[in-house]
Amino acid sequence: MTTPTATSPLASPPDAVAARADAPAALDIRAVSYSYPGTTRPALEAINLRLEPGTRLGILGPNGGGKTTLLRLVLGLLKPQTGEIRVFGRTPREARRESLIGYVPQRAEIEAGFPLSVRQVVTLGATHAASAWRPLKPAQRDAVEKAIDLVDAREFADRPIGKLSGGQTQRVLIARALAASPRMLLLDEPTVGIDIAGQRRFAELLGRIHTNLGLTVVVVSHSVRTMATGCDMVACLRGRLHSHTAPAGLTPQLLAELFSHDVEGLFGGADVVVATPTGQQGHAHVHGEACDHGHEHHNAHDHCQPPTTP
């Protein structure tokens, strides 16, 4: 068994990232708080989160819940006022420098009408730090082509990025992230503006990437559907990290409690198919509250297992 490295994950076997006891966590967030300048209410408060390599985590929360702030902290684009973050044992800045994180932005952040082909965009992921004199190395070219194949973008690889549909653009952005050979994929609201069929295809793609490359995947979204179909674990965030749970724990009641939110709106008025790839069951509960099973949860990470039947 091999552990994926920053240079070879596209070639890694599916089970390559099984966590070793002595291996650092893929993501380790300890007591992190952050407030934007000029604001009194912290955007994030006392966040604790440990993510083992190879896990698929969804971070679910309402708008203004701190999802993007957390993401920027993990990327090292913001510095926490308290606490610390480690990505595979490195600081976020080091992780960025070593291309350990593959970031997939919201589709809207891409400049529409940019005169680059899909292949050129994906190539940027592999060569942005390369010397100006050096042409593309064979290994980089190989990584680019493999990433294009992995996201099924071969048929439109020479088309301009501005001429693609939302779903296609999303796939290209994932390919660009994969071309940098990261160990963790970080996706920001990946299904915004994509129809339900596209969201399903996206979940399949994420599953395929996970199976083929064994990457750690963190998806930040306010879409329950995205969480339910593509993640092993879901963390609910609204300033504080309220819970970790398997997607099965995302009941409308829980969401209503956690987010004081229009649950119908969150679910998009559609049925939610809850998939639990690991078969893990569980419920999450508001900090300090008792659950249906009579347990009281005091820790934000408390994970309630249903009582075993005698």
Place this chain on the structure above:
Amino acid sequence: MKTWDYLTDPALAPIYRPSVVAGLAVALMGAPLAILVVLKRLAFIGQGVSHAAFGGAGIAYALGITGVVAAGATAGEAAGARLAFTGIVLAFCIASAIGIGRMTPGAERGPSRASGSAARADTAIAVVLVASMAFGFLLVNVVARRTRAPGQPAPPGVETVLFGSVVGVSWVDAAVGVAVALVVVGTLWWMRRPLLFWALDETSAAAFGVRTERVKMVLLVLNALAIVTIMRLAGVLLATALLVLPGATGLRLSDRLSGVMAWSLAAGVVGVMGGLVLSFEADLSPGPSIVLALVGVYGVACGVRGGTRRAMRAG
């Protein structure tokens, strides 16, 4: 035809040819810069920097450095005066570009939420723009009113600084233009990978480890260099047009990077040369003539693009 005479007559050619060489240099550096300026919506920042050039010109005037020398001065003295004037304006422009760059929010610079930083930067650029113009205008006017010593040449007037002058372009200016064009094009080629990543998607570029602040500053400084070169020919008021219209034309006509570059260069060359011919023939300021020619080229590009779309829909 005046243009032919101006460029071939041994007595007139030394006066008019430098403007053609400078114009070609400007078109060469404007082509790639304009694409980035349009894609990154930096036109307003460019306008701020170009107006700062007017403030720089005012300071140079106040220091007695107007770029012109008395009749009978040696070529070396003339070149020195030109370079000193250009240097002061350039320093002012680069300082403004860096100041404006630091005011604008960037992905790498962290906190932006709830701070309204984009709106504040917009206001700050507007303040720099109008303050530089007012400051420059006052200084240039004060210097123009001063009593000159016998034999001391009159400094170029406000109109020349604002709209440029064909006869105001010397071989020194043309040489500076060619050198700056090579520096601009070379730097853009050198930094093409991080620049393209940054221009496509700033947050992702920062997340991938691109030094986005440095990339932005380099582009703004290149912009300042280009503006100082362009201002001799087209004036500070219209210099930005040369850093916007060729790129906008290229982006209208192609969606491939190579195509956009080629069309942008072609639009720049046709616009600058067309504007110079118009200026020579009608005895007009070159700045407005070049800008109108560039606008004409852009209009044709829009027409071609619209016609192609209609034909595709009909077909």
